[in-house]
Amino acid sequence: MTSAAPSPTTPYPPASTLFGLFAASVERYPERIALEVRDEVLTYAELDRLAAGLAQRLTAAATERGTGRPAKVGLLAARSLTAYAGYLAALRAGAAVVPLNPSFPASRILAIAATTDLDVIVTDEDSARAAQLLAAQAAEDGTPLPPVLALTPAELTRLRTPGPEDGPRSPAAPTSAQDIAYVLYTSGSTGRPRGVPIRHANVLPTLRWLVEEHGFGPEDRLSQNVELSFDVAVLELFTTWSIGAALVIPRPNDVVRPSAFVSAKRITRWFCVPSVGSIAARTNALVPDSMPTMAGVMFGGERLLSEQAEQWAAAAPGARLWNLYGPTEVAIVSTAHELGSGSSLRPAGSNGTLPIGRVPDHLEHVVLDDAGEPAETGELCLRGSQRFDGYLDPADDIGRFLAWRPGERAVIHDGSAPLTRDHWYRTGDRVRVEDGALVFLSRLDHQVKVRGQRIELGDVDAALARHPAVRDAVALVRETGEDSVLVAYYSGEPTTAAELTTFLRRLVPVYMIPGSFTHLAELPLNTNGKVDRAAVAAHDREAAGTTARPATPPLRESSAQ
Structure with missing residues (x-):
């Protein structure tokens, strides 16, 4: 029997920041499980205490450097208590989070750190080797490196259980919806990464829309499947923590062997990159009726074929399946298409892939042909509350935006005039409108998605x-x-x-x-x-x-x- 989660029993929190969403759940559900990672299980109250103690450490490290309150915190950690507490601590301290994937080369991490002007880097024991290589690369290049705060299990335990000598916790730093929540980096055609700063005001509409569309509730248990440097991680973390649900962290191998993990951990919601699901199917880790607890499966990150959706529908017959789409620059998810469940899945588009769906009401979209005029087939362009304000380096904005109004041809942004909220972001994706839904056809530039x-x-x-x-x-x-x-x-x-x-x-x-x-x-x-x-x-x-x-x-x- 499927244990589909009910809709939230209280209204979606009226928070203006990501940390505000988490804080609302701390107040509502202090004793509910917030995080399960490795052998650790923390309630919302416990995770909040840990984040508060770590936030004070971050502020102290930034103050020693002479910057005061940290503005940007690098997170060189993965799938550990440090990673998740560090994410919340940075937000609590009023900083933007900059995930630094420990598997990336030291030269790339150093380039990101320098471009972003990090105030402090948080790292865990598992990433000690990556931190050493980063320090060696910085010394070799003569590049300054911000303080690195390496947290041990003993230090985390102390921060979770502060004594009388620690004094009262500092309140969360004042943060507005217009402050930067996180900065992610995409590949750049010049060989250097491009920074994408996302404000709290950009990402909150996405999360609220997803929670309300999918019926997430506090009884849900969500798996956190992707690396923190992938924007879908924000979806996994904060749809969970905004509703008082539990975030459960799999080991990397569990993601490609979902049936056993989902059953053992009673997971109800799962995000899947289609090709990763195909690996699971080929290794007999996605067998029919193997995931009865699943209430919802979300696909995204690349094209989705009917057979891939069918494999998941058979494995989780009680789950609703959704195909999601969206560039990092427009805050994670810009379209969604409900695929159905069980044996009643919706058909694929004319090119054999399942539609990416419709754009929500709070976003605007237009499909432009090669002549820059509206068409049934062409490039998908987006604007609205989720659209970011431009790359960290304004030179990267050139060619990525355009001005368009009905009755006029599109004018590509060349940097000669300021970028405004009226500009449309060019996704670089060629789509076609079929039966009122968008179908992804191909990339228009040299950017692709692989797994x-x-x-x-x-x-x-x-x-x-x-x-x-x-x-x-x-x-x-x-x-x-x-x-x-x-x-x-x-x-x-x-x-x-x-x-x-x-x-x-x-x-x-x-x-x-x-x-x-x-x-x-x-x-x-x-x-x-x-x-x-x-x-x-x-x-x-x-x-x-x-x-x-x-x-x-x-x-x-x-x-x-």
């Missing part, structure tokens, strides 16, 4: 071209049935895949390393003398007998004149 991770192909090209033996390089996404695989072609001196993989590990995250490397004497060029990605994709298609996804030309610059 839920957003990758700028130019970032991979640039990193690979830094190898002494490589002259030119092109990365592509090869579609192989249910899965997508990153592959690379290069010219120069033939080099082993092992050598190229080892080289890239020092420069980019693991998910950005191609699964194969193919040497060509020369890469094909177009009439402008640039590497012809479409020609390389055609070659890959012919050689592999599959589908290689090249970049599709974006909205033409000339159409904006």
